[in-house]
Amino acid sequence: MRILHTSDWHVGKTLAGRPRRDEAEEVLAEIVDIAEREAVDAVLVCGDIFDHLAPSAAAEKVVYDTLVEIERREIPVLLVPGNHDHPRRWRALEPLLQRFTIRVVPKVRRPDAGGIVHIKARDKSTELQVAVLPWVFERQLFGARELMGLPGETFQNYAEEMRFIIERLCEPLDPSTCTVFAGHLFVSGSAPGEGQRGLTVGQTYAITPQALPEVQYAALGHVHRPQRVPGSSRPAYYSGSPLQLDFGEVEQQKSVNIVELEPGKPADVRTEPVTGGRRLRDVRGTFEELGAQKDELGDAFLRVKLTCGGPMPGLGDQVRALLPNALQVQLDYPRGETQAETRIRGLTAREQYAHYLREKQGAEPDQEELDLFESLLVEVTG
Secondary structure (H helix, E strand, C coil): CEEEEECCCCECCEECCEECHHHHHHHHHHHHHHHHHCCCCEEEECCCCECCCCCCHHHHHHHHHHHHHHHHCCCCEEECCCCCCCHHHHHHHHHHHCCCCEEECCCCCCHHHCCEEEEECCCCCCEEEEEEECCCCHHHHHHHHHHCCCCCCCCCCHHHHHHHHHHHHHCCCCCCCEEEEEEECEECCCCCCCCCCCHHHCHHHEECHHHCCCCCEEEEECCCCCEECCCCCCCEEECCCCCCCCHHHCCCCCEEEEEECCCCCCCEEEEEECCCCCCEEEEEECHHHHHHHHHHCCCCEEEEEEECCCCCCCHHHHHHHHCCCEEEEEEECCCCCCHHHHHHHCCCHHHHHHHHHHHHHCCCCCHHHHHHHHHHHHHHHC
16 A cells, blocks of 8 residues: 655745745645655645644635645545644534545544544555544643543643553554554654744654554654654654745755555655745855856745845845845844943843843842842752
């Protein structure tokens, strides 16, 4: 059995105010072509299908047109909502999508109540069983525990609770079939891109690699950098976003995963490059050096670092006139330490905090607040 694993489409996302709908259409059309060329038995889309909880009508059209194109090729699709996808929106669509070959699991479900999705191979020779776990916010853990029949009196941290939920969800998977876990989550040790920062890719929402189930393949979404999950005993992969979404992804080659499965055997995983969409590039140099690079940059969106002698009004506008696709302009010039910085560095921690409060509040700080700060600092640093 052969599946295509993709995730993190983020349809509707803009970059420095520039819409990227045409690029999303191009990339998703390429994914449909790959699915057809590879004659896959199913397409798994592991979350963050949209960029916003309330996507625009234009973004919805891009996604639904893509699903129609996959349906025309008679390829089943499984959608796993991520933290950018509104579960109630997908719940409303679920009965309609089920009339086709498109399945969605909008919330955590018991294995016998839709938590495990069954998909037949094209030749009917085997079956794919997919244990599905959409994004779970911390506040939803109590309900998920109860749903899975876990004891409710000993609530632990997010990582441990998720491990219990994953274990219970995957228990009924039949090893005589092809078994996959599809989830939208963050696994500790995975490497997000430079631009992907925030609460949901930190330790608050992290699970350990050991929490991933013993299946033939774990298809994951949430991290935009394509990678195999480090520390996992079984093949577990983030397919990554198929489009460079921000300048933190400049160096990433985007792709989808093609996964060959045979019951009882390890998955055979290979990446298939996705080349659609405009490239994001970093360029640097003087005005003369930037001008010399202009012809080779094509239509790429640019993050420019201008080498100059110092700040001057209008430099950014001059760069954008030279390179119309420059979305970010940074000035690169020698910076000496100011007298104020030198003076602050010589202060004690209490004096630095007092200086900060004066700058922020425009008044002399309260001595009791300074005393409290100092006592807390001693408590933390020993």
